[in-house]
Amino acid sequence: MTVALEQPLVHQTGAGLSVPFAITGTGIHLPPTVVTNQELVRSLDTSDEWITSRTGIRERRRLAPHLATSDMCVAAARPALEAAGVEPGRLDAVIVATYTWDQPLLSTALIVKDALGAHRALSLDVTTAACASGVQAMLIAAHLLQNPSITTILLLAADCASRVTDPTDRTTGVFFGDAAAAVVLTRTDSRGSGLLSYSLGSQLSYDVQIPAGGSRMPASTATVTAGDHYLAMDGRAVWNAATTRLPESIISAVEHAGVPIDQVRHFFLHQANLNILNETTAALGVPRERAPVTIDRLGNTGSAGVFTALHTAVAEGSLLPGDTYVLSGIGAGFQWGSLCLRHA
Template sequence: MTLAPELAADTHTGTGLPVPFAVAGTGVHLPPTVVTNHDLSRTLDTTDEWIVARTGIRERRRLAPELATSDMCLAAARAALRAAALGPAQLDAVIVATYTYDQPLPSTSLIVKDALGAVRAMAMDVTQAACASGVHAILLAAHLLQNPSIGNVLVLAADCASRVTRPGDRTTGVFFGDAAAAAVLTRTDTPGAGLLSYDLGSQLSYQVQIPAGGSRLPTSADTLATGGHHLAMDGRAVWEAATTRLPRSITLAARRAGLEPADIDHYFLHQANINILDHTLRTLGVPAERAPITLDKLGNTGAAGMFTALHDAVTHGRLQPGDTYVMSAIGAGFHWGTLCLRHSRTDVSGR
């Protein structure tokens, strides 16, 4: 792929980190309620054929009304900790990436930390980069693990978009699903494992936004009446940003690691739209089988999407020690980013 000269104008590309780490365990929580395209067609002006052709999505999950994002996080966290053979008290940090936090205060990561019993862990929230928040969270965790006093970090990515989509809005109503996913990162003694390089970029845009509820437009009777607390999205703008930014970001990160996109073994990408994923892989010249797809059964699960793809590869034994992999996403703002990593076995160094 040839990069335009202006490519790096709004990106920051960096090298890897010296202290190696590994993904010791992953977990996913999916609410039991399934909403199919046929279900949506009863209340929205759409059809199963229209949704599949434009998104690749066939069904998605919906969180029960009495539950919140932290409940999904807890279930995913417990599964990931079991897989990593770690207890909550062994965690040094809990990072939650979400734009659908339980409430403005207190923080969702603190709610999760307390419920888990992660008594000595730092609690951190990564918000407002929407679907790209998971990239930011992993990069933050990777840097924390460079500190000799930190050995285990739990990263959670969860979104409950059903709480912020406008009823009857076909544009947003067909895309989004609710889910949470988790990854436990732990120090390892394997040289060369962990973060090889990264690329982060951003460019201000209001084409995907929730306009009300902040200091500029506080909650009022008017904002409630006009639906200002619902997600508004320009689908064409998202397509143009994603199909431009993701291939470029991946290429920059891979080259900073001394690789080409075709050299990367696995791609764990933001599960937004099958056409965006197909376009990105074709642009990069990467076979589709290197990028697991979960959006067909889960929809766009926001920050959780690329973690559900990672979990799919881990649970099916496809991610092996020494493999290289990319995690890449774009979210409202726009924020986008790519991490290039090398997988390792786990050992006692982070325990």
């Protein structure tokens, strides 16, 4: 069911927020268990050729049963903090973007902050934009850094979709992987760096949802038996929304930043589907190599996907000072957004 209620929001920040900031460290955690297409074909009515041609995915990761999303977050945070030269005790905020929290109550960000020893940090969870939660978390972090009492933020994007997908579903069962990514954001003296502009939008839709477990359909024996706690997804609706909204929001954000799109060096896009990435870069008219790909070996890792692509560029040394780049994602709801930033 889709309700045609669109609420676009576009905001221009000119040459950036008054307080510039920088990404000073990144990290990722990939669970060691690899699940290939060949393994999935043994239990699902599909084929390696179908999965690869429709999604571009060859393999994905699975988190061990005794671990949770917070464990992935902690593992991704440590290398990011080390790269940034930041001790956990110096953090002013820990933000976790995920739709697969450890439990409905209490806060996953609080669990992570405690495990790291970031005892003075504010803990925030950004959850219900699903795969777009990481983009929203980055926007929140950028604005928090305008507060003179906040200088250093740890942002984590992590999803453990294997816990909410039906292993017998040939659609959702092949798309998703488990992963976490981290970025450390700090104030900087580099004027003009940080957030230049953003473009957000939404359109109420139930085409991607987990129906049960909330106040409308509380957990019960009946909801568990019916599989209502699993992710339900209309693939065609996702394709239509993503291939339309991602290019629109990117163009809007870049235009409001006053940057020609051919001068954007990197496009860190939601790793939902390789064909969606190809359609988006084609619609933008930018070279395909400007959008790093991780979905082929990690699957759709939800909110982490944008940041696994960002980490790849940082690790390879291709994100350079002065580079203009875009973070863009779309998630259940539908909610989407793009941020245009400049690297310090």
